[in-house]
Amino acid sequence: MDGEGTIIIPIIGYIIAILSPLLGLIYGAVLFFVKKDVPLYRKHGRFIIYFAIVVFVISTILVMATGNFGN
Numbered sequence: 718m719d720g721e722g723t724i725i726i727p728i729i730g731y732i733i734a735i736l737s738p739l740l741g742l743i744y745g746a747v748l749f750f751v752k753k754d755v756p757l758y759r760k761h762g763r764f765i766i767y768f769a770i771v772v773f774v775i776s777t778i779l780v781m782a783t784g785n786f787g788n
Contacts, residue, residue, distance in 0.1 A: 742765075745765030
């Protein structure tokens with residue numbers, strides 16, 4: 718059981734990536750690079766990084782398309 722990890726940690730990462738892609742990117746990098754010994758965290762850390770980048774790109778495109786720059 719030791720070294721297996723728990724699924725709640727990656728789930729929190731995906732939620733953070735949706736709310737704030739920059740924080741999600743950092744969270745995913747921590748899981749990927751710092752928690753190397755747990756395969757579950759390493760795998761989901763990589764996916765959270767990808768997910769945060771996709772959310773950032775989509776939100777940037779939507780802001781540009783709507784012209785809503787915080788006004």
